[in-house]
Amino acid sequence: MSDDRLRMTPGPTEVPVAVRERMSEPTPNPDVEPEFFEFYRDLTDKLGAVYGDDDVLILGGEGILGLEAAIASLVEPGDRVLCLSNGLYGDGFADFVEMYDGEAVVCDAPWQEPLDLDAIESQLEDGSFDAATMVHCETPTGVLNDLEPVLDLLDEHDVVSIVDAVSSLGGTPVPTDRIDICLGASQKCFSAPPGLTVCSVSDRAWSKIESFETAGLYTDLEPWRDAAEEEWFPYTHLSSNLYGLDAAIDLLLEEGLEAVFERHEEAAALCRERADDLGLSPYPDGARPSPTVTALEIPGRAIEIQERLAEEHDIVLATGLGDLEEDVLRVGHMGHNARVDRVERTMDALEAVLE
Incomplete structure (x- = not known):
């Protein structure tokens, strides 16, 4: 590590x-x-x-x-x-x-x-x-x-x-x-x-x-x-x-609450835009999405991709919980990590693994 x-x-x-x-x-x-x-x-x-x-x-x-x-x-x-x-x-x-x-x-x-x-x-x-x-x-x-x-x-x-x-x-x-x-x-x-x-x-x-x-x-x-x-x-x-x-x-x-909220919205929007470019659908599709976390549907491959991201790119993501563990990959863009450069690095790595 x-x-x-x-x-x-x-x-x-x-x-x-x-x-x-x-x-x-x-x-x-x-x-x-x-x-x-x-x-x-x-x-x-x-x-x-x-x-x-x-x-x-x-x-x-x-x-x-x-x-x-x-x-x-x-x-x-x-x-x-x-x-x-x-x-x-x-x-x-x-x-x-x-x-x-x-x-x-x-x-x-x-x-x-x-x-x-x-x-x-x-x-x-x-x-x-x-x-x-x-x-x-x-x-x-x-x-x-x-x-x-x-x-x-x-x-x-x-x-x-x-x-x-x-x-x-x-x-x-x-x-x-x-x-x-x-x-x-x-x-x-x-x-x-x-x-x-x-x-x-x-x-x-x-x-x-x-x-x-x-x-x-x-x-x-x-x-x-x-x-x-x-x-x-x-x-x-x-x-x-x-x-x-x-x-x-x-x-x-010090940053200010409004600026913090805006930063979260920007990070979330970029994450979902990049996911769409990769052909990934949000889970659930059409519901009101949170600006702090994005769940992506990757049926049957979530754990495999999670492991490859950690091993090959040193990036840790979470899978779904319960029945969603194998099918959902979650990107947390919250708090200190709600930054576009971090989202870019994450989605670049995800793109490389998927390809």
Whole structure:
């Protein structure tokens, strides 16, 4: 493996030098030294600029922790949760709901299609729900769901919304001001190492979270509401990871959110244009594509081409997940890798392998 290996995967993404250098700095003891709590507060303020929301938490754990913590903190035994799904992670929310003894009502659509608004409206009119879950960007297929009309329906029925924005936050606009719990992670568009969950929590969500006692500690969001102000954390925080995330957010804010979003759109457009030139179809064809990841149909050859790209060109891509592993190749153009020169190098290599 050479030093210039290019990892164009849809997370974890390439970690910039500035982030790696920041992580090597000495860190204060996160349990007892006041300067660490001050640093944590400053970092959540920076994340608030990304979210457009002041009430942001950072948890010590990879992004899946956030998905489970949201359910563990909001769903009581017997609560009915509408799980909106057109992909792997949408389905996964239902598993968490059942794990915490809630009733998961799955309103699903084929992976090749957007969320079914008519079916969602019908479900909401037929029964009451305590919460609803959905995914903004389904990374396995590269589909970006349109959240606004879904959130309109949930607001009409006073349903608390939980959104997995792990693969979109920081790479494309997310209507965070309308979401009760909006989940992100360090290793996607922020281009920091895996290990941290970020989330915003609305007043409506806090009211429900505080209304019952969660059967757990690591997955309980309630202690985090005032932890930084009280200078106490439920467990020892990942100080070096937080330093890395701080450097990553600095890079994002210095560039400016609009410029970052535009860079992602340009990289995605180039990737799809080059793929079309190679005769490759996006998966799914015709759905709303994400600017952070492109999935390409290569029936029966995805793993073979993935291996050849790594061996012959030092470029790492991801295949599909589950039943799509052999048939879909995914190019991650998110975070630090959302740059046209990196996409050009990737697609040049893909062209060489296919020929």
